[in-house]
Amino acid sequence: xxxxxxxxxxxxxxxxxxxxxxxxxxxxxxxxxxxxxxxxxxxxxxxxxxxxxxxxxxxxxxxxxxxxxxxxxxxxxxxxxxxxxxxxxxxxxxxxxxxxxxxxxxxxxxxxxxxxxxxxxxxxxxxxxxxxxxxxxxxxxxxxxxxxxxxxxxxxxxxxxxxxxxxxxxxxxxxxxxxxxxxxxxxxxxxxxxxxxxxxxxxxxxxxxxxxxxxxxxxxxxxxxxxxxxxxxxxxxxxxxxxxxxxxxxxxxxxxxxxxxxxxxxxxxxxxxxxxxxxxxxxxxxxxxxxxxxxxxxxxxxxxxxxxxxxxxxxxxxxxxxxxxxxxxxxxxxxxxxxxxxxxxxxxxxxxxxxxxxxxxxxxxxxxxxxxxxx
Amino acid sequence: xxxxxxxxxxxxxxxxxxxxxxxxxxxxxxxxxxxxxxxxxxxxxxxxxxxxxxxxxxxxxxxxxxxxxxxxxxxxxxxxxxxxxxxxxxxxxxxxxxxxxxxxxxxxxxxxxxxxxxxxxxxxxxxxxxxxxxxxxxxxxxxxxxxxxxxxxxxxxxxxxxxxxxxxxxxxxxxxxxxxxxxxxxxxxxxxxxxxxxxxxxxxxxxxxxxxxxxxxxxxxxxxxxxxxxxxxxxxxxxxxxxxxxxxxxxxxxxxxxxxxxxxxxxxxxxxxxxxxxxxxxxxxxxxxxxxxxxxxxxxxxxxxxxxxxxxxxxxxxxxxxxxxxxxxxxxxxxxxxxxxxxxxxxxxxxxxxxxxxxxxxxxxxxxxxxxxxx
Numbered sequence: 071x072x073x074x075x076x077x078x079x080x081x082x083x084x085x086x087x088x089x090x091x092x093x094x095x096x097x098x099x100x101x102x103x104x105x106x107x108x109x110x111x112x113x114x115x116x117x118x119x120x121x122x123x124x125x126x127x128x129x130x131x132x133x134x135x136x137x138x139x140x141x142x143x144x145x146x147x148x149x150x151x152x153x154x155x156x157x158x159x160x161x162x163x164x165x166x167x168x169x170x171x172x173x174x175x176x177x178x179x180x181x182x183x184x185x186x187x188x189x190x191x192x193x194x195x196x197x198x199x200x201x202x203x204x205x206x207x208x209x210x211x212x213x214x215x216x217x218x219x220x221x222x223x224x225x226x227x228x229x230x231x232x233x234x235x236x237x238x239x240x241x242x243x244x245x246x247x248x249x250x251x252x253x254x255x256x257x258x259x260x261x262x263x264x265x266x267x268x269x270x271x272x273x274x275x276x277x278x279x280x281x282x283x284x285x286x287x288x289x290x291x292x293x294x295x296x297x298x299x300x301x302x303x304x305x306x307x308x309x310x311x312x313x314x315x316x317x318x319x320x321x322x323x324x325x326x327x328x329x330x331x332x333x334x335x336x337x338x339x340x341x342x343x344x345x346x347x348x349x350x351x352x353x354x355x356x357x358x359x360x361x362x363x364x365x366x367x368x369x370x371x372x373x374x375x376x377x378x379x380x381x382x383x384x385x386x387x388x389x390x391x392x393x394x395x396x397x398x399x400x401x402x403x404x405x406x407x408x409x410x411x412x413x414x415x416x417x418x419x420x421x422x423x424x425x426x427x428x429x430x431x432x433x434x435x436x437x438x439x440x441x442x443x444x445x
Numbered sequence: 446x447x448x449x450x451x452x453x454x455x456x457x458x459x460x461x462x463x464x465x466x467x468x469x470x471x472x473x474x475x476x477x478x479x480x481x482x483x484x485x486x487x488x489x490x491x492x493x494x495x496x497x498x499x500x501x502x503x504x505x506x507x508x509x510x511x512x513x514x515x516x517x518x519x520x521x522x523x524x525x526x527x528x529x530x531x532x533x534x535x536x537x538x539x540x541x542x543x544x545x546x547x548x549x550x551x552x553x554x555x556x557x558x559x560x561x562x563x564x565x566x567x568x569x570x571x572x573x574x575x576x577x578x579x580x581x582x583x584x585x586x587x588x589x590x591x592x593x594x595x596x597x598x599x600x601x602x603x604x605x606x607x608x609x610x611x612x613x614x615x616x617x618x619x620x621x622x623x624x625x626x627x628x629x630x631x632x633x634x635x636x637x638x639x640x641x642x643x644x645x646x647x648x649x650x651x652x653x654x655x656x657x658x659x660x661x662x663x664x665x666x667x668x669x670x671x672x673x674x675x676x677x678x679x680x681x682x683x684x685x686x687x688x689x690x691x692x693x694x695x696x697x698x699x700x701x702x703x704x705x706x707x708x709x710x711x712x713x714x715x716x717x718x719x720x721x722x723x724x725x726x727x728x729x730x731x732x733x734x735x736x737x738x739x740x741x742x743x744x745x746x747x748x749x750x751x752x753x754x755x756x757x758x759x760x761x762x763x764x765x766x767x768x769x770x771x772x773x774x775x776x777x778x779x780x781x782x783x784x785x786x787x788x789x790x791x792x793x794x795x796x797x798x799x800x801x802x803x804x805x806x807x808x809x810x811x812x813x814x815x816x817x818x819x820x
Binding site: 072073074075076077082084106114118139141143144146150154157262263266267268269362363364366367369370371373374383384 | 447448449450451452457459481489493514516518519521525529532637638641642643644737738739741742744745746748749758759
């Protein structure tokens with residue numbers, strides 16, 4: 071955290087994430103809000119950590135949350151929103167995968183295998199890191215911290231599975247099937263809903279997804295680009311206790327966040343960043359400096375009509391202004407000349423086709439888009 | 446300022462405004478940037494002061510700057526952008542006025558009247574506050590701080606003028622006309638350009654506009670709502686020295702800022718806040734719970750096609766889902782029934798006209814907008 075004390079002696083911090091803030095906001099008005107409570111926000115967040123790829127000290131995070139719905143159809147809808155967003159920014163099912171697991175399922179299995187409730191958070195933190203560190207190091211850490219409750223080899227058999235179909239038999243080597251049957255069915259139902267929503271091909275079970283934050287309790291999910299960027303490009307899950315923990319009613323929620331930084335990184339890696347080149351409809355030019363007031367007038371009218379329009383600050387020869395218009399990628403140059411203006415006319419020059427035509431000023435102002443279309 | 450020391454012992458502050466940051470950014474790349482440099486940003490800013498009407502501790506500010514152009518046509522363009530924005534959010538020339546003055550002009554007149562360069566900043570701070578405090582208090586403060594250089598009565602004659610036409614004769618009582626002729630002509634030219642741009646009726650000279658920030662040097666401007674909200678709804682001006690002061694080249698700039706808070710306040714006062722009611726195109730309903738997977742599938746397709754679409758989380762009777770659709774202001778309910786779906790059909794019910802019709806599922810998916818238009 072970046073934290074500070076203000077002049078009133080209050081201890082303040084710059085927000086590092088939004089979910090607890092959202093929980094407090096909802097708690098303050100819990101009875102007045104119609105449910106389900108669907109919420110989005112795009113906060114600017116700060117984290118006092120070393121900047122690295124996919125992670126800066128300051129970034130924007132897009133948050134989506136659905137609060138007050140226990141049914142996992144809300145989890146499915148959150149995942150749909152994330153997947154639709156990735157598609158909308160240009161990612162295909164070949165470019166990313168939404169990895170899904172369930173904390174409640176993992177709790178049941180690990181508890182059944184001998185890990186006490188007190189040790190569970192520690193186990194989750196380690197499993198969350200399992201694929202980010204060397205296997206030998208993970209083995210050593212697990213053995214030291216949790217090996218007495220659950221030997222590493224028995225855990226490794228569980229973590230080695232690749233699909234939800236293998237989960238039941240692998241888990242049954244650790245504990246009885248009825249210890250986790252309800253949670254497994256819920257997770258399978260979630261995959262069924264995702265398939266109904268038409269996004270099954272973007273989603274996959276992954277036993278390593280457990281999320282770093284402590285407040286998740288149910289299904290958890292993280293999307294990853296399939297290229298070299300190993301960092302998650304979105305993460306979320308269900309939190310059943312957070313609102314109550316922060317003094318509110320027993321109301322569960324599900325949500326996810328994604329940041330401008332990771333999305334930009336993954337799009338850059340795939341060479342699919344959208345163009346930010348400026349697009350100009352019109353560049354208005356005077357053939358003589360005394361026509362400049364009319365240039366200004368026309369520019370203001372075209373802008374007000376919604377057209378990206380620009381002009382030269384300096385009064386320059388016609389050719390020089392035309393050159394600037396081309397450099398600025400304007401689609402059309404609009405030229406005011408001494409003679410034409412006396413007849414209430416102007417010249418429209420299409421800078422792609424180089425075709426030009428004379429047109430009545432009034433007609434042009436009434437329908438500038440015609441000029442963009444015609445030529 | 447909200448300021449803090451981070452773990453590395455660095456002294457940091459949360460940005461209270463953007464212009465000095467912009468100047469530093471431009472200074473870092475001054476030679477590489479093509480000119481004019483036109484820049485906008487929407488930073489979130491924080492000020493450690495008591496929250497009040499039109500002013501919160503945290504707010505968004507929209508900034509527009511044009512750097513590297515000495516010509517006042519850049520000042521005119523900045524003012525055009527501000528005025529166009531106010532019109533776009535629903536303000537008319539009857540609702541607001543852009544008040545304009547010139548710091549360089551005021552400097553010349555006040556210097557000529559006997560105020561030394563060292564005392565000028567103090568004089569500006571007082572004049573900036575003149576209309577915000579009691580006349581008697583202003584008189585007492587001026588007399589105490591600056592009365593020896595320029596007696597209050599002589600200043601009052603200058604501050605009492607209502608138009609730029611009165612300025613020359615009023616100023617000539619304080620100093621020779623050639624002390625300020627160039628600056629007066631520049632300000633008059635600016636009004637000429639604003640008139641060319643078609644926004645003359647929104648702009649007015651106001652000798653009290655001087656701006657609180659020290660870095661302004663040329664024309665300065667502030668927009669005010671004409672209602673009871675006495676706070677400026679935008680403010681800006683020309684800064685000739687700022688980049689150089691911050692270690693950059695001698696390059697001048699002009700810009701303005703406006704905040705979400707003041708714009709919201711003025712629109713609220715005029716009862717012209719835009720509606721934020723949610724607009725829903727389709728609400729998809731199942732006549733039997735076993736059709737829910739098809740509801741989900743249709744919802745996902747409609748959303749991907751860009752239509753605001755929702756559905757009930759709980760499987761409820763048809764009538765109850767229809768009621769929810771109406772409560773949510775959906776334009777159409779899309780009903781999947783056991784019999785219709787077997788024929789590849791669905792029912793579209795327009796919730797305004799209450800008309801309903803049967804339509805082929807494939808045809809609806811191919812062109813959902815037809816359903817919105819037809820009925």
